[in-house]
Amino acid sequence: MKTYDKIIKAIEKNNSMLCIGLDSDINKIPHFVRNVPGGMLLFNQSIIESTRDLVCAYKINFAFYERYGIDGCDILHKTIESIPNDIVIIADAKRGDIGNTSNFYATAAFNRFGSDAVTVNPYMGRDSVEPFLRNEEKMTFLLALTSNPGSADFQKLESEGKPIYMHVVEKSLRWADHRKLGYVVGATHPEELARVRSQAKDNVLLIPGIGTQGGDAEAILRANAGGPAIVNVSRSIIFASENADFAEQARRRAIEFKKLLSV
């Protein structure tokens, strides 16, 4: 099934726009899991098992795995294999390189790791993004306006009467249709999100920054105006407890967020 259809179905099936980010920092996962071999994988599998009926997607940030080299690569593989088939897997890799090289990042994210979608950095322009868009089944989420403070440094600079992130959106809308291309817009910018949505009416928005980063779910949903959206929460859910009940507490938190993010 095409990723776009899988997203729409997963949101409907679980009545949830919630995506859980498996940012499984080994220093923050409970001690008793941290100190066993394969603890990080066990942690991920426990979180997936206890939340799989509450989400439409899991987002896996590659940085948390890449830092462990070969071992991390193995945990990443096995985590992805643990995600149910009807839930969307987003490789949050923020890759991008010149054309012939981006090809290989696309191969890595889509084929090697088997993700349904990948996040891509737009800075290098069209030929750095197209290799990802060439895959007819999968989806690419282009970084438009990110949730962090540094998003003001370059993304919000104005050029020809509009900010750079709107240049990214408006230009890239011509590169692929909404079934292949979505945008990352941080939950910390509801007004700007409304502006992106006004141009990208049918594109899926991937919205991080709810929870620890302070984004407000209600404001975001208003700004999103009913378009297709995946709202990511990481730390507030997965690190809900440091004790043996961590998976149970993660579920409890996920239920709270799901209520905010029902269709």
Add this chain to the structure above:
Amino acid sequence: MKTYDKIIKAIEKNNSMLCIGLDSDINKIPHFVRNVPGGMLLFNQSIIESTRDLVCAYKINFAFYERYGIDGCDILHKTIESIPNDIVIIADAKRGDIGNTSNFYATAAFNRFGSDAVTVNPYMGRDSVEPFLRNEEKMTFLLALTSNPGSADFQKLESEGKPIYMHVVEKSLRWADHRKLGYVVGATHPEELARVRSQAKDNVLLIPGIGTQGGDAEAILRANAGGPAIVNVSRSIIFASENADFAEQARRRAIEFKKLLSV
């Protein structure tokens, strides 16, 4: 030794600003190496062995390794171990993420893989770059103006009287001194390179795009005005021959480029 000093010494020792990019696409390396186990590693080691006295650095683009998952990760490790201690290792990873996540990319590039320097994408702004700059020994090369056609899409947009890539340079010059921060400027843009150099007088420029991509070495050196620079050539050297003499032919090509890129 700090990377900055290592760069200056390596350029002097081999009288060369040449960097060879180990973009070892398995489909382009000679058949007889391609079809043996560990062929890609053997290819890299042969290229390194036959060119190590001609270069100041090797640049390793992570995409070519990441596409093979765990196996690629292993080849990447072993390739890096095969590079002589006095030659600079640049991890061309083009990473970047929100602050707490960029930390882990920095750990991966600098500690896990043991590279001396890493390329970083500036789109997400200051807090996405600072975790790399926090390492007192290593260097970060921020993408300013890349060599590919897509560099015109966003990097060259004008804002407040100057293009985005100059915003990247001028803003980031305040984030770290020249011993920790350099810039990637494509050899396909000599005029713009002169403009970057006029602001970043002491920063090392990492200049890809000579060779297959069409950049002109002489124009680049004029524009660089004698500043510290590393000029990368990948395909034109490493794929000089498809036959058993591939390492010898790579050496022959590297000698030609080295002549253009002597100090």
